[in-house]
Amino acid sequence: MRSNLIQVRNMARTLLLLIFISTMGACGKYPDEINMGAHTHHQKENSMGGGNAVSCSNLTEPPSNAPVKSFDLTAAKTFVRLKSEKMVKAWTFNGTTPGPELRVREGDRVVVKLTNKNIEEGVTIHWHGVVLPCSQDGVPGVTQDVVRPGEQYTYEFVAKHPGTYWYHSHQLSSEQVKRGLIGRLIVEPKEKTFHYDRDYAVILQRLGENEYLTNGQEGGLKLEATPGETVRLRLINAYNRVQWMGVAGASFQVVSIDGHDLNEPDVIQNEWIPIGGGQRYDILFTMPDNGQVRVYSKKQKDWTISLGKGRAPKKLSKHAKIFDFTTYGTPKEDGISPDMHFDRTYDLVLGPADINGKRFHDIPPIIVKEGEWVKVRIEHKLGAEHPMHLHGHIFKILTKNGKPLSGSPIYADSVLLFQGDVYEIAFQANNPGLWMEHCHNLNHAAAGMSMMVNYEGVTTPFRVGTKSGNFPD
Numbered sequence: 001m002r003s004n005l006i007q008v009r010n011m012a013r014t015l016l017l018l019i020f021i022s023t024m025g026a027c028g029k030y031p032d033e034i035n036m037g038a039h040t041h042h043q044k045e046n047s048m049g050g051g052n053a054v055s056c057s058n059l060t061e062p063p064s065n066a067p068v069k070s071f072d073l074t075a076a077k078t079f080v081r082l083k084s085e086k087m088v089k090a091w092t093f094n095g096t097t098p099g100p101e102l103r104v105r106e107g108d109r110v111v112v113k114l115t116n117k118n119i120e121e122g123v124t125i126h127w128h129g130v131v132l133p134c135s136q137d138g139v140p141g142v143t144q145d146v147v148r149p150g151e152q153y154t155y156e157f158v159a160k161h162p163g164t165y166w167y168h169s170h171q172l173s174s175e176q177v178k179r180g181l182i183g184r185l186i187v188e189p190k191e192k193t194f195h196y197d198r199d200y201a202v203i204l205q206r207l208g209e210n211e212y213l214t215n216g217q218e219g220g221l222k223l224e225a226t227p228g229e230t231v232r233l234r235l236i237n238a239y240n241r242v243q244w245m246g247v248a249g250a251s252f253q254v255v256s257i258d259g260h261d262l263n264e265p266d267v268i269q270n271e272w273i274p275i276g277g278g279q280r281y282d283i284l285f286t287m288p289d290n291g292q293v294r295v296y297s298k299k300q301k302d303w304t305i306s307l308g309k310g311r312a313p314k315k316l317s318k319h320a321k322i323f324d325f326t327t328y329g330t331p332k333e334d335g336i337s338p339d340m341h342f343d344r345t346y347d348l349v350l351g352p353a354d355i356n357g358k359r360f361h362d363i364p365p366i367i368v369k370e371g372e373w374v375k376v377r378i379e380h381k382l383g384a385e386h387p388m389h390l391h392g393h394i395f396k397i398l399t400k401n402g403k404p405l406s407g408s409p410i411y412a413d414s415v416l417l418f419q420g421d422v423y424e425i426a427f428q429a430n431n432p433g434l435w436m437e438h439c440h441n442l443n444h445a446a447a448g449m450s451m452m453v454n455y456e457g458v459t460t461p462f463r464v465g466t467k468s469g470n471f472p473d
């Protein structure tokens with residue numbers, strides 16, 4: 001009797017697992033061919049009839065006299081040696097994960113030649129958070145075909161907005177990011193908004209299932225800093241889940257979110273900063289006269305960054321305050337407010353891994369026209385946190401749970417929603433193209449939590465699906 005019951009239970013489990021795999025499996029969910037640039041029938045009549053359609057491929061960076069910064073990145077399957085001498089399988093750019101830190105200056109023309117050495121599934125590079133022309137966005141099946149082994153693709157864009165960004169493959173991204181195809185991209189400002197003596201960028205990463213790395217190293221990271229120096233520490237969360245980061249040993253300012261400086265940020269202390277998947281937070285602090293500053297994750301010991309020498313500071317209480325950007329810093333008029341006129345408004349309701357009850361290509365795109373102002377209300381009804389990320393644009397966060405932000409304006413490329421949260425965001429449709437809007441918990445994206453923001457009249461010659469092998473999430 002008992003063994004029968006166990007058998008039935010095991011069978012049920014296997015069946016559930018099979019259903020899970022068939023609905024969530026990376027390739028299983030894709031039809032042969034999907035045109036992500038296709039509009040709904042209604043919009044098709046409006047926009048395609050005019051004959052002034054433009055292909056995403058033709059939306060490139062116009063020539064200019066901007067100084068050129070060139071890089072070569074080669075994606076390959078390899079092994080990396082960790083500090084403990086342990087050899088770990090990884091997919092790397094130029095032999096390391098993260099790949100090389102790319103540092104450029106605001107206004108530079110960035111030219112990156114990507115070579116795929118031996119990754120059979122193909123790779124691309126998406127420049128996370130960077131506003132660039134459609135053809136350079138690195139989304140396979142939308143802005144380009146995937147780059148197969150032995151092939152190359154050259155990206156070219158002007159880095160218009162200074163700040164902290166990162167790059168990663170957007171082909172089967174939940175898998176490829178986890179295997180290591182990531183790196184830092186820092187655009188240094190022509191003129192600093194804040195003074196600092198040291199400028200570090202640190203990427204938090206989970207490699208495979210077990211390695212928690214800070215700039216590619218296990219066991220945390222030690223950085224040099226001497227008493228009295230001011231440090232800008234750029235934190236990049238390349239992992240799927242939110243990281244609660246504490247700062248111990250100094251008071252600090254959050255000077256930038258997703259690469260965009262805040263207005264007159266307050267000096268604070270003893271607060272946990274929630275950094276969602278894909279998000280960047282830059283913090284600024286002055287080294288104390290003696291002892292270290294430690295920046296660390298509440299949950300993951302290996303994501304500890306120690307600066308300076310001497311005694312370790314006392315850690316934050318688990319119950320310390322949570323940093324709240326909605327009331328932080330100083331307001332600054334920019335003409336963008338919840339009650340201004342919007343040409344389009346959209347509602348997105350998020351479930352555990354769906355948007356408006358639908359998944360991926362079944363989710364109707366947000367349709368915009370160049371020049372329009374767009375308001376999107378996003379409500380998270382059920383499930384784990386969702387860092388919702390928009391390609392190609394900088395949006396402003398208008399309200400949280402119905403209340404307008406009262407501190408510094410917050411401009412971002414992602415907004416982190418916990419269950420129950422409602423945000424309104426606004427952006428101007430000022431970058432014609434076909435742009436993804438998706439959860440940056442890439443497991444959620446792979447399960448279908450991805451949609452498009454499509455400009456009327458923009459088309460793509462590329463296709464997502466098993467026929468082309470382009471799998472953008």
Ligand SMILES: [Cu+2]
Pocket residue numbers: 352384385386387439440441444445449
């Ligand atoms: Cu999500």
